[in-house]
Amino acid sequence: MEWLQQLINGISLGSIYALIALGYTMVYGIIKLINFAHGEVFMVGSFIGFISISVWGLGFFPALLLSMTACAIFGVLIERIAYKRLRNATRIAALITAIGVSLLIQNGVIYIRGAQPAAYPDVFANTSYNFFGAQISSQAILILSVSVALMLILQFIVHKTKIGKAMRAVSHDAEAAKLMGINVDNIISATFAIGSALAGAAGVIFGVYYTKIDPLMGVIPGVKAFVAAVLGGIGIIPGAMVGGLVLGVVETVVSALGFSLWRDAAAFIILILILIFRPAGIFGKNTREKV
Amino acid sequence: MSMLKVDNLNVYYGAIHALKGVSLEVNEGEVVTLIGANGAGKSTLLKTLSGLLKPKEGTIDYLGKSIAGSAAQSIVKAGISHVPEGRRVFANMTVEENIELGAFLRKDSQGIKQDFEKVYATFPRLLERRKQLSGTLSGGEQQMLAMGRAMMAKPRLLLLDEPSMGLAPLMVKTIFQVIKDINKEGTTILLVEQNANMALSIADRAYVIETGRVIISGTAEELQASEEVKLAYLGGH
Numbered sequence A: 001m002e003w004l005q006q007l008i009n010g011i012s013l014g015s016i017y018a019l020i021a022l023g024y025t026m027v028y029g030i031i032k033l034i035n036f037a038h039g040e041v042f043m044v045g046s047f048i049g050f051i052s053i054s055v056w057g058l059g060f061f062p063a064l065l066l067s068m069t070a071c072a073i074f075g076v077l078i079e080r081i082a083y084k085r086l087r088n089a090t091r092i093a094a095l096i097t098a099i100g101v102s103l104l105i106q107n108g109v110i111y112i113r114g115a116q117p118a119a120y121p122d123v124f125a126n127t128s129y130n131f132f133g134a135q136i137s138s139q140a141i142l143i144l145s146v147s148v149a150l151m152l153i154l155q156f157i158v159h160k161t162k163i164g165k166a167m168r169a170v171s172h173d174a175e176a177a178k179l180m181g182i183n184v185d186n187i188i189s190a191t192f193a194i195g196s197a198l199a200g201a202a203g204v205i206f207g208v209y210y211t212k213i214d215p216l217m218g219v220i221p222g223v224k225a226f227v228a229a230v231l232g233g234i235g236i237i238p239g240a241m242v243g244g245l246v247l248g249v250v251e252t253v254v255s256a257l258g259f260s261l262w263r264d265a266a267a268f269i270i271l272i273l274i275l276i277f278r279p280a281g282i283f284g285k286n287t288r289e290k291v
Numbered sequence B: 001m002s003m004l005k006v007d008n009l010n011v012y013y014g015a016i017h018a019l020k021g022v023s024l025e026v027n028e029g030e031v032v033t034l035i036g037a038n039g040a041g042k043s044t045l046l047k048t049l050s051g052l053l054k055p056k057e058g059t060i061d062y063l064g065k066s067i068a069g070s071a072a073q074s075i076v077k078a079g080i081s082h083v084p085e086g087r088r089v090f091a092n093m094t095v096e097e098n099i100e101l102g103a104f105l106r107k108d109s110q111g112i113k114q115d116f117e118k119v120y121a122t123f124p125r126l127l128e129r130r131k132q133l134s135g136t137l138s139g140g141e142q143q144m145l146a147m148g149r150a151m152m153a154k155p156r157l158l159l160l161d162e163p164s165m166g167l168a169p170l171m172v173k174t175i176f177q178v179i180k181d182i183n184k185e186g187t188t189i190l191l192v193e194q195n196a197n198m199a200l201s202i203a204d205r206a207y208v209i210e211t212g213r214v215i216i217s218g219t220a221e222e223l224q225a226s227e228e229v230k231l232a233y234l235g236g237h
């Protein structure tokens, strides 16, 4: 049952990628910007969770909610301060700004608290359950159920609520959405808020699962989640979920087969293959760019 | 009193001067049509009226209030709906969701429900296809959807940009009949058309626009009789 164990590890890792990838893909879907500062929102969310638990003594769920709320506000601030004025600028200008914001946040956090890592406190007694011969930790179950719940909530918001419908309308045709009376600026902010809240949740979950966090922790998961979003089809929400899970499982399998040094490379090999053979991603239709 | 009064409107795209001092009026209850060749500035005018473009100079008064440069959502709220050129339905969403979005600013769920039924009564084809993704509709059905969607905002003034574009004659007739009906029920209409014959046949008054300027205006009968208009826009007969 070794493979089942690896599969579960892969899915746990993958669901973290998926939560981050959702923010990339939602923001891209709505303003065609690869928000490279998104990994830093994940990092900040992880630290907020850390402080909530170890300094303020909150439990896991209050810490999760606090981190999600704070990240939602943080994401909106980033959008309003850094990106909004670039709405009509070239894509490269916005991309460079995103990289600048990312560096600013990393170094801002280092300036405030130093670069040393922190150890996430234990919020759960780590019991293991035997599941068809595989050892599943309570944390893995927790990660999975929280991720799945968040993705279900997201699907509900996007498909059933007024704001979600407005988000889909804006992402398809912002000008036509304006003609419906939709305030596009508000919808863009809402998109940043939701995507950032998911990144914040991923940060807390990551901390609980991997226990070590530091100000540069957002870089690699950020890039991997970006690969996951491209893999699923950038701009497509279910694509980000599937892309994240696939990437997590592939990475775990690569390590399990004894190529752990190649683990990080796997993501980039996937990215290159996708860009060559199926640039629209798994779920993307290879249609023309919107004019 | 005129419902919409546009005076000396100047609109630019960067250095391109697209509207050069356009003035026109629409009275409550009228169908006014705006005809002109490709690139004359018809769509630019409608986009400026609905707040998608900001004028550099000139005034737009709607029901006695200035709306020049206002945000699109406040213009929708004030009662102007714009069915854009090319329909611009939300292809990734169902017919029903598209119609629902038309009522985005409304809170009266009862009234919304009634208007839903009204749209389906006007366009029974949309009812049959309500769960279908709107990107898979035919051009004529998309035009119906775009118009139904706009009507959900309960507009007092409806701006229509080339509703007959790319449609077969029978469908054009259907759409024009609906435009007449909508007008009869009290919605004022500003209709942009390439199909000048059709447009003049249902309009009260008309403006001809050429390279950003209004060059002719008058009643529909006057324009139908004008040699100049016949030659340039009515196929020369």
Ligand SMILES: Nc1ncnc2c1ncn2[C@@H]1O[C@H](COP(=O)(O)OP(=O)(O)OP(=O)(O)O)[C@@H](O)[C@H]1O
Pocket (backbone or CB within 6 Å): B013, B016, B018, B036, B037, B038, B039, B040, B041, B042, B043, B044, B045, B085, B194
């Ligand atoms: N986004 C834009 N950027 C630059 N120029 C534009 C833009 N949109 C329109 N124009 C220019 O403004 C002028 C008026 O265009 P507009 O679309 O209003 O014409 P139109 O009368 O609607 O034509 P058509 O019948 O082909 O739809 C044209 O010369 C056009 O090239």
Ligand SMILES: [Mg+2]
Pocket (backbone or CB within 6 Å): B042, B043, B044, B085, B161
């Ligand atoms: Mg046009």
